[in-house]
Amino acid sequence: MLIRIKAIDTVFFRDGKPFNMGSENVADGIFPPLPSAIYGALRSAYFGQRPELLHDLIKDGSLNSVEDPSANLKINGIVLVIKNTLCIPAPLDLVFEKEKSINLRKKEKRNKSYQAVCLKPTTNDSMKSSVPTEYILSYNKMIQSIADGFISDMNLSNYINEDCEQLKVSLLSDYVSSEARIGIARDYDTRSAKESMLYLINMNRTNDVSLLVDFEGIDIPEKGILKLGGEGKATVYKKTSDKFYLEQPEIDGDYFKICLITPAVFENGWLPDFIDKINLTGYIGNTKVKVLSAATGKPLAVGGYDQNLNQPKPMKRAVPAGSVYYMKIEEGTKEEVIKCFHNRSIMENKLGKEGFGLSYIAKWGGDFEELKE
Known part of the structure; x- marks a missing residue:
């Protein structure tokens, strides 16, 4: 439904x-x-x-x-x-060129869509990352990350097929505003305000x-x-009769990207559960893949309340929506990769049923950024 x-x-x-x-x-x-x-x-x-x-x-x-x-x-x-346009979180390997970002916002404010560029992996030894992958994502100009970006289904089609020249990103802050609300807890016996219980919440x-x-x-x-x-x-x-169609990419060679539509909770932090944290390889069915690089963003805290046990659920750290994994097929077929991860959850547990870890496959030709001195 x-x-x-x-x-x-x-x-x-x-x-x-x-x-x-x-x-x-x-x-x-x-x-x-x-x-x-x-x-x-x-x-x-x-x-x-x-x-x-x-x-x-x-x-x-x-x-x-x-x-x-x-x-x-x-x-x-x-x-x-x-505005009746289907959108998903912008992949985290999309960024703004820093020198253009301020002017770009002023110029395109009416359209509320902004030109983005895509990072590429590089082996530059002078760059460091907290993610111990083989390559670092980089760009040969000054960049600015996109905090709350979303892309339309049309731009998603371009991204999936590695057509990144005309990618436009919308900012959720242009459509969702914050409203502060002040409140105070009440004593249910006396129906009066409790001392030291003033609070403020930021509604959307x-x-x-x-x-x-x-x-x-x-x-x-x-x-x-x-x-x-x-x-x-x-x-x-x-x-509704709306349809959200995720175009299936034509993977060339052995390289591809896994992108998250919703947050995912993994046992090894930023690494998917099927990937070994030592050698960064793992199996998708009978296909062996390796993580070459990743853009995973700031961890997201996931909690909730267990109505059955009448207590808060344990807090977990999730990889945020929009996270991207640059992968290489070392053994097996690209068809199995698409079948396992395109338009389905990357998590095979209860959280996967709840909608966590929904992902799609994007085309990546295995090209690497050549940084200019």
């Missing part, structure tokens, strides 16, 4: 920063929400139509077990819709932005209301 979710008021999705009395009284919001927030909202919509079933599952301690029909839910895709207000979600495994009404994010903010959803 494919639905579009749109906020009718401000929304709030917590980042992983602590928000406890006496340590931190400001909570920052993130957007788009983590896949787990959408997963939970869809399950709530399912049980909203079946309250007796939810009551029985909780009573029997069977929530999230094989007896729980909502455990069959699987999210196959999450993308943004900005979306403008011409909605979420397109593709899922299977449960049935919900074709339209309705979802409680999504902090404070149970209401959003509206509706079944």
